[in-house]
Amino acid sequence: MAGSQDTATGSRTIGGGETDWRTRVETFSKSDFVRSFPYWFVPFSLVGMGVYGGIGWNTVISLTDYEGFDRPDYTNLDFSMYAQALSDPWVYLTAKNTLVLLIAFTTITLVLGLLLSILLDRGIRYKEKIQTIYLLPMALSFVVTAQFWLWMYNVNNGLVNAVVGVFGLGPFNWIGNPDLVLGAVIFALIWQYSGYAMVVFLAGLQAIPDDQFEAAHIDGAGVFKTYWRVIIPQLKSSSVSAAVVLMVFALKAFTFLYAMFGQYRVPKATDILATLMVREAFMLQHWAYAAAIGTILLVMALAVVAPYLWYQYGQGSL
Amino acid sequence: MASLSLVDATKEFDGDGGGIVAVDHLDLDIQDGEFLVLVGPSGCGKSTTLRMVAGLESPTSGEIAIDEEVIHDQTPQERDIAMVFQSYALYPHMTVRRNMAFGLEESTDQSADEIDERVTEVAETLDIGELLDRKPGALSGGQQQRVALGRAIVRDPKVFLLDEPLSNLDAKLRAEMRTELQRLQEELGVTTVYVTHDQTEAMTMSDRIAILDGGKLQQVGTPMQCYHEPANLFVAGFIGEPSMNFFDVSLDGRTLVSEEFEYTLSEETVTEVEASTDLVLGIRPEDVEIAAESGEENQFRAVVDVVEPHGNENAVHLHFAEGDGRTFTVTIGGMRRLDGGQTVGVRFPENAIHLFDAETGETVRNRVFEEVEQVEQLGTSSAAR
Numbered sequence: 001m002a003g004s005q006d007t008a009t010g011s012r013t014i015g016g017g018e019t020d021w022r023t024r025v026e027t028f029s030k031s032d033f034v035r036s037f038p039y040w041f042v043p044f045s046l047v048g049m050g051v052y053g054g055i056g057w058n059t060v061i062s063l064t065d066y067e068g069f070d071r072p073d074y075t076n077l078d079f080s081m082y083a084q085a086l087s088d089p090w091v092y093l094t095a096k097n098t099l100v101l102l103i104a105f106t107t108i109t110l111v112l113g114l115l116l117s118i119l120l121d122r123g124i125r126y127k128e129k130i131q132t133i134y135l136l137p138m139a140l141s142f143v144v145t146a147q148f149w150l151w152m153y154n155v156n157n158g159l160v161n162a163v164v165g166v167f168g169l170g171p172f173n174w175i176g177n178p179d180l181v182l183g184a185v186i187f188a189l190i191w192q193y194s195g196y197a198m199v200v201f202l203a204g205l206q207a208i209p210d211d212q213f214e215a216a217h218i219d220g221a222g223v224f225k226t227y228w229r230v231i232i233p234q235l236k237s238s239s240v241s242a243a244v245v246l247m248v249f250a251l252k253a254f255t256f257l258y259a260m261f262g263q264y265r266v267p268k269a270t271d272i273l274a275t276l277m278v279r280e281a282f283m284l285q286h287w288a289y290a291a292a293i294g295t296i297l298l299v300m301a302l303a304v305v306a307p308y309l310w311y312q313y314g315q316g317s318l
Numbered sequence: 319m320a321s322l323s324l325v326d327a328t329k330e331f332d333g334d335g336g337g338i339v340a341v342d343h344l345d346l347d348i349q350d351g352e353f354l355v356l357v358g359p360s361g362c363g364k365s366t367t368l369r370m371v372a373g374l375e376s377p378t379s380g381e382i383a384i385d386e387e388v389i390h391d392q393t394p395q396e397r398d399i400a401m402v403f404q405s406y407a408l409y410p411h412m413t414v415r416r417n418m419a420f421g422l423e424e425s426t427d428q429s430a431d432e433i434d435e436r437v438t439e440v441a442e443t444l445d446i447g448e449l450l451d452r453k454p455g456a457l458s459g460g461q462q463q464r465v466a467l468g469r470a471i472v473r474d475p476k477v478f479l480l481d482e483p484l485s486n487l488d489a490k491l492r493a494e495m496r497t498e499l500q501r502l503q504e505e506l507g508v509t510t511v512y513v514t515h516d517q518t519e520a521m522t523m524s525d526r527i528a529i530l531d532g533g534k535l536q537q538v539g540t541p542m543q544c545y546h547e548p549a550n551l552f553v554a555g556f557i558g559e560p561s562m563n564f565f566d567v568s569l570d571g572r573t574l575v576s577e578e579f580e581y582t583l584s585e586e587t588v589t590e591v592e593a594s595t596d597l598v599l600g601i602r603p604e605d606v607e608i609a610a611e612s613g614e615e616n617q618f619r620a621v622v623d624v625v626e627p628h629g630n631e632n633a634v635h636l637h638f639a640e641g642d643g644r645t646f647t648v649t650i651g652g653m654r655r656l657d658g659g660q661t662v663g664v665r666f667p668e669n670a671i672h673l674f675d676a677e678t679g680e681t682v683r684n685r686v687f688e689e690v691e692q693v694e695q696l697g698t699s700s701a702a703r
């Protein structure tokens with residue numbers, strides 16, 4: 001519409017540049033871009049400042065040598081903090097722990113959530129109530145569940161040791177033993193999030209019509225093959241969305257660890273990049289160094305999410 | 319190739335306050351290579367019957383057998399059947415090739431090459447060869463329908479089950495697929511059970527029709543038998559479009575008396591129907607004769623309400639000039655013109671009327687149904703001369 005108007009006015013006012021210019025402004029002011037401006041600009045600028053502005057500023061600080069309580073000096077920007085981080089064994093250790101937590105927590109939670117949802121979908125009675133029971137931990141604050149699991153893991157009178165004691169094992173020092181503590185933390189996080197994964201998968205399963213099961217049944221596939229070859233592949237988008245949410249939670253597990261151990265310095269075996277970053281920043285006032293670690297964490301998170309974004313893009317849903 | 323039989327098959331579902339009988343003591347024999355259409359209104363138990371044969375429901379009692387071998391306690395895999403679903407139920411994440419191969423992979427020991435060869439071969443006959451590497455989401459409704467058929471044909475089953483396979487297609491495509499399905503079934507010669515609520519599909523496609531209502535079998539017969547010699551009032555009303563006209567009448571001597579007309583029967587007919595006095599008179603729309611009033615016996619006055627032209631014929635809705643103005647439908651040739659409000663004479667030829675027992679609905683007397691006239695084959699008739 002706009003194009004045809006342009007040509008019409010163009011041919012009418014050869015040499016009349018001013019009229020042409022006015023029509024253009026008028027057309028522009030009536031375009032979708034301008035008219036929708038008040039609606040998209042506010043959220044766009046808020047997100048832009050809050051998220052991308054924050055990321056940008058953080059990146060700039062990571063390029064300075066900002067420390068202590070002075071003002072940052074922006075005149076001399078270099079990558080010295082990244083060089084320092086890459087030669088710091090502690091960064092490698094925490095990065096490794098972060099990855100272990102990320103992969104173990106996400107995978108196990110997804111598999112567990114899938115199994116639970118399949119069991120529920122197969123028509124266990126009192127489905128609604130069971131669903132609520134599993135989803136309930138998700139509604140609890142990290143602070144509550146962390147404290148709660150700290151008691152559960154208590155060496156002397158914790159419930160976990162009481163249970164394994166029945167089988168003649170333990171007692172184990174779940175929190176004190178560096179070989180066990182990361183596993184114990186991962187288990188607690190899985191407990192909290194498997195219900196969430198279950199609900200996401202359950203929604204996906206219930207969107208699959210019954211005739212898919214019936215067709216597979218008629219085609220001669222058993223229960224296991226039906227799920228493996230027909231049903232689970234159709235849960236791809238559910239698993240993608242659940243996985244992304246879980247991974248983001250895993251990366252920010254700082255809250256849980258901080259609540260569990262009550263201090264910035266957590267046991268070495270559970271030290272992740274997020275705890276290291278907070279410790280460097282708020283305990284030691286190494287602002288620039290902490291910002292550099294934050295950027296590394298962001299890159300890791302992007303590396304994790306990128307394949308999924310790529311997949312979504314490939315599916316045409318992005 | 320196989321015969322299928324249901325003996326006394328019953329299916330009850332648990333419902334609020336007792337069981338709901340979906341299929342009630344159904345006896346049905348389907349011969350080798352036969353195309354049987356199960357037809358009835360929704361909730362008549364036709365789909366449940368099909369699902370029992372497929373193994374998706376197990377009968378509460380009774381027996382289902384393929385080739386004399388009882389199958390109702392077997393898994394679908396052991397039964398050697400294939401089914402086409404109303405919604406097609408194609409696996410959305412698999413290509414057409416994988417969709418068609420899935421059943422063979424899961425139920426046979428054939429090698430991947432053999433399976434692939436078979437899939438390609440069937441795809442060619444269905445004219446979907448070039449779609450093999452697409453996913454169902456990228457196909458039109460008609461193409462998906464063909465893939466669903468292909469998925470069933472590829473397994474070369476003993477019995478082919480189709481559950482309203484054409485109901486999601488538009489009218490034109492449906493008519494095409496009707497013809498194509500019939501052709502395919504004849505080529506393959508597979509025993510087929512086809513479920514539909516559409517009496518047109520039942521009439522046009524089947525070797526025999528089985529009509530169900532309320533879980534009970536009403537009649538099994540060829541389309542012509544069901545149309546011209548319905549076993550009861552339900553079948554008479556269900557088969558045929560527009561449906562048969564019914565009038566409540568009572569027999570008084572030789573006369574059928576209704577609120578709108580009195581109809582005199584011949585001696586022979588009276589002896590056939592004497593047993594009952596409360597009757598329902600039925601006559602097909604095409605059997606009613608419309609003419610100018612002549613005052614002859616069994617001709618009544620009626621007023622035209624609406625005329626629906628179909629091109630080849632006109633469906634005329636009329637009501638009797640007397641009584642409370644009950645309406646009925648008559649079809650006449652497309653070239654005969656009637657106008658709304660016009661008064662005409664209608665006559666019910668005695669050899670075309672059906673009489674049903676008003677209480678039981680059973681047929682008391684069917685129309686006179688002569689043998690179907692065979693159109694002579696051109697070649698042979700000229701050769702005979």
